[in-house]
Amino acid sequence: MLHVGTPSIFINFAGRPIAQGHQSSFSTRRAADAMRLQATWLPLAALITNTAANDKIEAVREVFKRTWDGYREYAWGHDSLRPATNGSFDDSYRNGWGASAVDALSTAIIMGETEAVGHILKFIPTIDFGTTSTEVSLFETTIRYIGGLLSGYDLLRGPYKDMAPSKEAVDNLLEQAIRVADLIKVAFDTPSGVPDNDLIFDPEPRRKGTPDNWVATVGSLVLEWERLSDLTGNREYGELAKRAQAYLLDPQPPELEPFPGLVGSRVWVDNGTFVDAMGGWNGGTDSFYEYLIKTYIYDPVRFESYKDRWVLAVESSMKHLASHPTTRPDLTFLSMYLGETLFFYSGHLACFQGGNFILGGLVLDEPRYVNFGLELTAGCRESYIQTTTGIGPELFTWQDNATAPDAPNNSPPPEEYADFYEKAGFWIVSPQYSLRPEVIESYYYAYRATGDEMYRKWAWDAFVKINNTCSVGSGVSSIADVQLTVGAPVFYDFQESFWFSEVLKYIYLILEDDSDVQVKRDGGDLFVYNTEAHPIRVFEGTGKRRRR
Ligand SMILES: *[C@@H]1O[C@H](CO)[C@@H](O)[C@H](O)[C@H]1NC(C)=O
Ligand SMILES: *[C@@H]1O[C@H](CO)[C@@H](O)[C@H](O)[C@H]1NC(C)=O
Ligand SMILES: *[C@@H]1O[C@H](CO)[C@@H](O)[C@H](O)[C@H]1NC(C)=O
Ligand SMILES: *[C@@H]1O[C@H](CO)[C@@H](O)[C@H](O)[C@H]1NC(C)=O
Numbered sequence: 001m002l003h004v005g006t007p008s009i010f011i012n013f014a015g016r017p018i019a020q021g022h023q024s025s026f027s028t029r030r031a032a033d034a035m036r037l038q039a040t041w042l043p044l045a046a047l048i049t050n051t052a053a054n055d056k057i058e059a060v061r062e063v064f065k066r067t068w069d070g071y072r073e074y075a076w077g078h079d080s081l082r083p084a085t086n087g088s089f090d091d092s093y094r095n096g097w098g099a100s101a102v103d104a105l106s107t108a109i110i111m112g113e114t115e116a117v118g119h120i121l122k123f124i125p126t127i128d129f130g131t132t133s134t135e136v137s138l139f140e141t142t143i144r145y146i147g148g149l150l151s152g153y154d155l156l157r158g159p160y161k162d163m164a165p166s167k168e169a170v171d172n173l174l175e176q177a178i179r180v181a182d183l184i185k186v187a188f189d190t191p192s193g194v195p196d197n198d199l200i201f202d203p204e205p206r207r208k209g210t211p212d213n214w215v216a217t218v219g220s221l222v223l224e225w226e227r228l229s230d231l232t233g234n235r236e237y238g239e240l241a242k243r244a245q246a247y248l249l250d251p252q253p254p255e256l257e258p259f260p261g262l263v264g265s266r267v268w269v270d271n272g273t274f275v276d277a278m279g280g281w282n283g284g285t286d287s288f289y290e291y292l293i294k295t296y297i298y299d300p301v302r303f304e305s306y307k308d309r310w311v312l313a314v315e316s317s318m319k320h321l322a323s324h325p326t327t328r329p330d331l332t333f334l335s336m337y338l339g340e341t342l343f344f345y346s347g348h349l350a351c352f353q354g355g356n357f358i359l360g361g362l363v364l365d366e367p368r369y370v371n372f373g374l375e376l377t378a379g380c381r382e383s384y385i386q387t388t389t390g391i392g393p394e395l396f397t398w399q400d401n402a403t404a405p406d407a408p409n410n411s412p413p414p415e416e417y418a419d420f421y422e423k424a425g426f427w428i429v430s431p432q433y434s435l436r437p438e439v440i441e442s443y444y445y446a447y448r449a450t451g452d453e454m455y456r457k458w459a460w461d462a463f464v465k466i467n468n469t470c471s472v473g474s475g476v477s478s479i480a481d482v483q484l485t486v487g488a489p490v491f492y493d494f495q496e497s498f499w500f501s502e503v504l505k506y507i508y509l510i511l512e513d514d515s516d517v518q519v520k521r522d523g524g525d526l527f528v529y530n531t532e533a534h535p536i537r538v539f540e541g542t543g544k545r546r547r548r
Contacts, residue, residue, distance in 0.1 A: 053511040056460060060508050061111060063467055063476075067495065067504075068108075068116055070474030071100050077123065083475030084493040092134035094144070094497065097127050102148040104500035106534045109155045109163060110517060111508055121169040124149070129180040135208065136199040138187040139217035141180060143287075143532040144497065146224045149177040150231070151534035154527070158537055159516040174231060181228055181237055192272040193243040194218055212266045212275050219248045219288030220531055223295050226302075227536050247272030248288060249309055258339050259320050261312025263288075280321065280336030280343075282350040287531040289313050290352060293360040297528045299539040310360060318372055325398035326405070328425025331382055332375040333398065343409055345429065347395035351380035351438040355445035362449055363523040370449055377442040381458055384439060386424035389489070390465035391482045392439055395430035434478040435470065435495070437502035437533065444506045448519040456510055463507045502533040 067083075075081040075088035079099040082089050090096035101120050108116040129145075153173040156164040164170050186205050187195040197217045198208035221241040229238035247267055251257045256264045256274035265284045266275040279285045292310035296303045321334045323344055334353055335342040357373030360366070383392035398421070403410040413420075417427035440459050447455035469484075470476040472491050476499060480490035509518060517527045517535050527535035 053456070057508065057511050060463070060504065060511065061113075064107070064111060064113065064500075064504050064508075066471075067475040067499065068104060068113075071104075071495065072119070074474055075100065077101070080497055081475050081495040082493045083473040083477050083495050084491050086474050087493075089494065090134070093137050093140040095132040095134050095136055095141070097129060097132065097145065098123060099144055099497040100495070100500060102127075102145055103497040103532065103534075105148055106151040106155060107500050107505040107508070109152065109160050110505060110535075112163070114163060117163055118165060121152075121165060121172070124152075124176055125172045127176060129176065129183055130201070131203065132201050136184060136201060136205070137217070138184055138195050138197045138199065139220060141184055142221050142224050143530055143534075144501075145180050146177050146228065147530040147532050147534040147536070148501065149173045149180075150224060150227050151530070151536055153177070153231070154537035155517070155535065158526075177228060178232060181225070185237070185240060188240040188244065190269050192247065192268075192270060193240070194247055194267055194269050194272045195221075195240075195244055196269050210269065212268050214266055215248060215263060215279070215285045215288045216283070218244050218267060220291045221245070222303075222306075223291055223298055223528070223530055223536060226295070226298070227539075230539060244272075245306075249305060258337055259316040261309055261314070262316050262321075262337070278336070278338045280345075280350070281317070281334050281353045282336060282345070282347060286349055286352065290356050290531055293356065293363065294528050294530070297359075297363055297525055297538060298536065302539075307364070311364070314357060314360065314369060318368075322372075323398070323400045324402070325421075325425035326401045327399075327422050328382070329401050331379045331425045332372075333379050333426070334376065335400070341409055342400065342403070344400050344403075345395065345397050346380075346383075346426075347430070348383075348392055348433070348436045348438055349394075351376075351383070351392070352441055354378075354380060354442035355438075358442070358445040358449045359519065362519070362521060363525070365523065373442070374446055374450070377446045377455075380439045380442060382425060384462055384465070386420075386426075387428075387482045388484050389433075389469045389479075389482045390461070391433045391469060391479075393428045393431050393482050394433065394436075395428070396426040397429050398426040428483055431481040431483055432479065432492075433466075433470070433482050434492075435466070435476060435499045435503060437498065437506055440503060440506045440510070441533070444510045445519060447510050449521060451521075459507055459510045463503075466503070498532060505533050 070083055071081040074086040077098050078088035078090050079094035079096060080089045101123050105120045153170060156170045183205050184199060187199055187207060190196055194213055195218065196207040196210050197213050198210045199205050200208050222245050225241035226238035229235050251263045252273045256277045258277050263279055264274040264276040265278050267273065268275060281289060292306045296307035317334055323333050323335045325331055333346045336345050354373045354377030357369045357376060361369030361373060383396055384390055399405060399410055399412055413427045421427045440462055443455045443459040469489055470479055475495040478492040478494045480492065519525055526538055528538055529535050
């Protein structure tokens with residue numbers, strides 16, 4: 001999932017800044033080839049089984065219950081728990097509508113947490129989407145609220161219908177999704193149809209008038225809005241999102257698409273043309289690429305052209321953006337770009353890439369994408385296992401082995417990071433961890449594709465480190481520094497709602513048996529996960545199945 005609120009990576013391009021006060025405490029140096037890429041795609045690997053995972057599933061359930069109980073007790077009805085001080089928090093992007101409750105719904109259903117599901121279903125009809133004191137984000141409201149509500153609706157009418165307490169409780173989910181969509185659709189009321197992402201309710205919703213919009217926030221709407229149209233029969237929702245998306249599929253002017261399929265970061269709201277030629281798979285652009293293939297999975301008939309753009313972007317990324325650090329050429333990261341100039345930055349948000357390449361490779365029956373996705377996943381794992389906490393940082397950088405070492409975009413690490421870089425193949429630019437899911441998310445796809453138990457182990461190790469490091473008070477919290485050398489972590493006292501929708505869901509699903517909601521190896525998925533990890537039922541209506 002993306003966060004455009006922190007595009008510091010763009011601002012930091014030229015200066016290659018370093019984070020303050022995060023010295024490496026490593027004294028031993030592990031041989032580089034000990035970490036050598038182990039990932040291989042095993043097309044004929046054994047059937048996915050669930051041996052020895054049951055105790056771990058119970059442990060995940062306990063962590064869900066503990067952090068959910070904290071929210072229930074101290075922050076119920078608010079967006080987020082402040083676990084260290086046992087308080088609550090509401091803010092723009094979540095708007096005081098109970099984000100944690102809505103985000104937790106699809107996970108609670110999949111985990112069979114009947115009591116939590118009951119509480120959430122009672123709460124949802126009481127949410128007043130017409131009132132908020134904070135600015136509203138079209139994108140965040142779409143992925144968390146509309147996505148969460150539609151997912152609950154699809155799950156409780158589908159494979160989990162036995163958990164539905166009543167038809168009315170389920171219908172309320174769709175009604176609330178319609179209500180919030182009707183309130184925020186004014187965002188699309190612009191000269192071009194490219195939405196203004198920012199809305200103000202005073203009390204009627206109106207556009208704030210922001211002149212440009214990010215590619216990810218424009219380009220991660222069609223899945224949810226088209227689903228809403230398909231469920232209601234009202235075509236308007238999907239048409240609005242698709243009209244905006246069209247500007248991203250045919251980018252103008254052409255020079256702001258530096259590599260085929262790889263575009264700039266922002267478009268003008270007035271006319272849908274691109275603002276810049278800066279991009280990659282990181283925050284600001286990430287879920288645009290993610291949704292090209294996911295929307296195709298939703299309906300390969302309607303969205304074939306989206307798949308074609310995804311393939312272009314993926315081929316260009318493999319050809320132009322793949323990068324190997326000078327000290328660890330065994331690792332593969334994806335670079336960012338400004339025009340055709342590469343910048344060697346990646347980070348936690350970008351680490352969904354591996355999973356997305358794997359998913360597309362499975363669906364399109366293209367082992368090259370799966371294998372490359374596995375390489376990217378192994379690279380992101382390195383960002384975890386090299387830090388003292390065993391958790392990866394928000395942002396990291398490296399020196400590219402194919403670019404001159406004295407090139408302005410390829411400077412060496414600052415002195416205090418030299419030893420760390422020698423061993424790790426990257427150094428840390430932003431050291432915080434915000435309970436993000438992307439690395440475990442990619443392990444999930446890697447496991448579903450290969451059936452290799454190694455990925456379950458990687459995911460479990462990451463989850464235990466996150467739980468051990470971030471648990472505080474009545475829940476878990478974002479932390480300031482993953483490269484902790486002495487003492488306790490600095491807690492931001494904030495339990496993100498996507499802790500429930502994403503981290504807990506992906507760790508649970510990687511351990512769980514095969515089922516209707518699991519990603520399939522043969523591309524026959526019944527559900528596709530939105531960028532907040534809410535599973536949306538794949539469209540069944542056109543009668544044409546995907547290839548394979
Ligand atoms: C699109 O709108 C922006 C902002 O108003 C403007 O700077 C740009 O020139 C416009 N481009 C075209 C092709 O009209
Ligand atoms: C960079 O690393 C890759 C992957 O290990 C290797 O194939 C390539 O030869 C290296 N390039 C240079 C210039 O050393
Ligand atoms: C998670 O953390 C809690 C609190 O520290 C601990 O009691 C529990 O055993 C941990 N669970 C796992 C799976 O590590
Ligand atoms: C917050 O709640 C937890 C669990 O109920 C408790 O252990 C902790 O002492 C509380 N902290 C504060 C600051 O009240």
